[in-house]
Amino acid sequence: MLYVNKLIKTFEDLHAVNDVSFQIEKGESYGLVGESGSGKSTIGNMIIGLLDPTSGNIRLHGKNLWKGKKFIRPYPGQMQIVFQDPQSSLDSRFRIRDIVTEPFKAFSRKEQKQKMTNINMAEIMQRVGLHEEHLDRYPHEFSGGQRQRIAIARAIITNPEFIILDEPTSALDVSVQAQILNLLKYLQEELDLTYLFISHDMSVIRYMSDKIGVLYQGKLIEEGETEMIFKNPKQDYTKKLFASLPQLSSQGS
Amino acid sequence: MELDVRATHTELINRPSQLRLNWYRFRKNPLTLIGGIVLLLFIIIAVAAPLLTPYEPEVINMENRLAPPSMSHWFGTDEVGRDVLTRIIYGARLSLGMGITVVVIAGLIGTIIGAFAGYMGGKFGQIIMRIMDVILAFPTLVLAMALTAALGPSLINAMLAIAIVKIPAFVRLARSEALVVREQLFVKASKTFGLSDIWIIFRHIIPNVITPVIIQVSIDLGDAIMLIATLGFLGLGAQPPIPEWGTMVHTGWEFFMEQWWYATFPGIAIFLATVSFNLLGDGLRDVLDPKSIR
Numbered sequence: 341m342l343y344v345n346k347l348i349k350t351f352e353d354l355h356a357v358n359d360v361s362f363q364i365e366k367g368e369s370y371g372l373v374g375e376s377g378s379g380k381s382t383i384g385n386m387i388i389g390l391l392d393p394t395s396g397n398i399r400l401h402g403k404n405l406w407k408g409k410k411f412i413r414p415y416p417g418q419m420q421i422v423f424q425d426p427q428s429s430l431d432s433r434f435r436i437r438d439i440v441t442e443p444f445k446a447f448s449r450k451e452q453k454q455k456m457t458n459i460n461m462a463e464i465m466q467r468v469g470l471h472e473e474h475l476d477r478y479p480h481e482f483s484g485g486q487r488q489r490i491a492i493a494r495a496i497i498t499n500p501e502f503i504i505l506d507e508p509t510s511a512l513d514v515s516v517q518a519q520i521l522n523l524l525k526y527l528q529e530e531l532d533l534t535y536l537f538i539s540h541d542m543s544v545i546r547y548m549s550d551k552i553g554v555l556y557q558g559k560l561i562e563e564g565e566t567e568m569i570f571k572n573p574k575q576d577y578t579k580k581l582f583a584s585l586p587q588l589s590s591q592g593s
Numbered sequence: 594m595e596l597d598v599r600a601t602h603t604e605l606i607n608r609p610s611q612l613r614l615n616w617y618r619f620r621k622n623p624l625t626l627i628g629g630i631v632l633l634l635f636i637i638i639a640v641a642a643p644l645l646t647p648y649e650p651e652v653i654n655m656e657n658r659l660a661p662p663s664m665s666h667w668f669g670t671d672e673v674g675r676d677v678l679t680r681i682i683y684g685a686r687l688s689l690g691m692g693i694t695v696v697v698i699a700g701l702i703g704t705i706i707g708a709f710a711g712y713m714g715g716k717f718g719q720i721i722m723r724i725m726d727v728i729l730a731f732p733t734l735v736l737a738m739a740l741t742a743a744l745g746p747s748l749i750n751a752m753l754a755i756a757i758v759k760i761p762a763f764v765r766l767a768r769s770e771a772l773v774v775r776e777q778l779f780v781k782a783s784k785t786f787g788l789s790d791i792w793i794i795f796r797h798i799i800p801n802v803i804t805p806v807i808i809q810v811s812i813d814l815g816d817a818i819m820l821i822a823t824l825g826f827l828g829l830g831a832q833p834p835i836p837e838w839g840t841m842v843h844t845g846w847e848f849f850m851e852q853w854w855y856a857t858f859p860g861i862a863i864f865l866a867t868v869s870f871n872l873l874g875d876g877l878r879d880v881l882d883p884k885s886i887r
Contacts, residue, residue: 388785416787429778433800446787494782 341366341534342387342502347396349382349558356382358558359396364551366501369528369535371549371566373542373581378555380538384504387536388421389413400502416446417498424507426487430479436490437475440464443498459497467530468493469523485516489523496527502534509544521547542585546570554578618880625876631869639685648676650683650836659852669854671845677855680836681862687837688866691752692818699756700810703763708798710764711771712790722768725761733758737820741829748837751830755820759813766809770802777801808878815870822863838863 342364349357357379364370372380385391387398389411398405400414420443423429430439440461444452462472468489479487488508495503505524509517521544528535537548545552545566552569554562554577562575573579619625638645654674662669668677710721728736740754774780775798783793824830825839833840838859845856 390781390784413787419785421782421785423778423782425778429782431777431779431797431801433797442783442788443786445792491782 341401342536343397343399343402344383344387345397345399347383347386347398348394349379349386349391350394355558357386357393360555360558360560361396362553362560362563364502364534364536366534367532368551369537369549371537371539371545371552372555373539373545373552374555375540375581377557379558380540380555381506383555384421384506384536384538388419388504417443417500419502419504420495420498420500421504421506422488422491422495422508425511426484426491427511429491430487432479434479435475436477436479436482437461439479439490440475440493440497443494464493464497467496467527469519483516484512485520488512488516488520492520492523492527496531496533499531500533502536504536504538505548506538507540510539510541517544524548542581554581615880619876622876622879624872625879628869628872628876631865632873635685635689635866635869638682639689642682642686645682646676646679648679650675650680651834659848659855661852662854668858669852671841671855672848677841677858680841681838681859683836684838684841684859684862685866687748687831687835688818688821688863691748691821692814692866692870695752695755695821696759696810696813696817699759699813700763700806702756703760704767704799704802704806706760707764707767708771708794708802711768711802712775712794712798714772714775718768721764725764728758728761729765731758733816734820734823737824738827738829741824746829746832748831748835751821751824754824755817758820759817762813763806763809766805767799767802770805771798774798774801804881808874808881811877812871812874815867815874818870819863819867 344363345361347357347360348355360379360383362370372383374380382391386393387405389405392409392411393406400419403412403414405412405414434442441456441459444455447455461475465472465474470486470489470493474482474486479490482490492508508524509520512520524535525548527533535548537545539545539548549566551564552566553560554569554575556575556577562569562573562578569578570582573582652675654670657666657670657674658672660666660670660674666676666678668681670676671680706721710718731739736758737751737754740757741751744750744753777797780793780797783797821830821837822839822842825837825841826843828840828843831837831840833844841859842856842863845852845859849856
């Protein structure tokens with residue numbers, strides 16, 4: 341469904357993303373893992389249209405997303421992104437209702453009206469574990485995890501087929517992280533979503549992804565089925581990443 | 594597998610009411626309160642002008658010219674027998690009305706230009722800022738005088754000139770705030786929805802830069818009233834017989850040695866209005882922008 345082909349992004353002389361190719365199939369959850377500065381978010385930003393690639397191409401259903409420096413937007417809301425920091429991703433001046441329905445504002449007035457009448461806000465809010473009465477509140481009244489749920493509601497409201505999750509849980513408490521990850525899994529099944537899951541956290545990636553790509557200094561150094569890579573990492577760097585995981589040892593008695 | 598997708602904590606965070614907090618900060622500063630009360634009086638006077646005085650501001654009564662303060666004319670009369678108090682009361686309408694209009698217009702235009710300059714950045718932003726620097730390079734009063742002199746002395750031209758000299762400060766302020774806001778993730782999110790730059794500027798950037806602009810407006814109001822009066826005093830602003838405070842001081846000046854009341858009372862009005870606006874502006878800044886408390 342999504343093809344990333346020989347993607348390169350340079351900032352002056354820094355190769356942030358260096359010749360990266362991968363593809364994501366429909367319904368799949370693809371995990372991009374790497375330490376900070378490895379170029380994972382840069383790739384996400386290029387796919388969603390926030391950053392133009394230096395070269396290479398990105399195709400969604402065979403259609404190029406970038407023509408030179410110009411982003412050819414697919415149908416509005418077909419692709420969505422959930423950012424890392426839920427404090428800054430919701431405008432504190434907006435009511436939750438306006439935040440969640442903001443993606444519709446990109447449509448013509450007529451389509452907006454139609455969409456607003458068709459959409460069941462209560463259902464959307466319930467889906468992400470919130471209540472309808474939260475719609476008239478402001479973001480500062482919610483905790484980090486609840487804010488991330490609001491951001492997720494904003495992402496699913498357009499019925500997207502593809503969502504980029506850019507470290508969606510790394511700004512949250514550990515207990516809340518698990519809730520959000522479960523919510524994302526549930527939504528993927530329920531709404532038949534395709535994910536690009538970006539994270540530096542190996543355990544989160546393992547839990548979420550069917551397939552993973554390991555990024556190191558802008559290069560995709562290893563790729564494959566999640567369990568395969570976890571059982572048999574080929575690259576030294578990947579092994580080092582695994583070594584950073586806390587181990588649970590079982591001691592027989 | 595059973596998935597727990599419900600929020601375990603759906604109760605909302607309780608915070609002390611922002612309004613009460615603001616009112617507390619406002620109250621604890623007595624100077625702000627005094628400024629606010631004086632200003633409120635001025636506004637009441639301006640609104641209720643015809644009810645407060647039996648005289649008309651522009652009706653001439655030559656038999657009673659340059660009369661000293663008395664029970665029937667508290668602040669005396671001027672060189673054509675008009676009641677000075679009446680003219681000051683009607684002048685409050687003018688000064689307050691003009692001052693507020695000018696600063697609000699300058700604030701509005703400045704904010705929009707600044708938001709565009711900050712959000713767009715690049716060459717466009719640079720060009721705008723250099724133009725603003727040119728205006729800022731002149732002292733406000735000198736530039737306002739030059740502009741009114743060039744446009745021709747009149748109240749409207751004085752307002753226009755003051756608005757022009759006031760815009761750059763707002764542009765700078767709004768731009769520097771917009772530079773911060775545009776990096777926020779909610780702006781990036783809006784871009785990914787395919788929303789236009791115009792929409793983002795008016796719905797996200799401007800509402801998020803408006804608080805410091807409001808503070809600046811309240812601080813600038815006193816200054817604008819002062820400028821209007823100054824231009825009037827120099828003969829560049831409102832022209833006689835309009836009851837404008839600065840213009841009254843200008844005419845009253847000739848009679849100052851013998852008829853002290855003519856220039857003194859409008860002068861006191863200018864002083865009170867300017868000072869109370871400044872006090873209120875400072876207080877408002879402390880309330881709305883607690884970071885700036887010295």
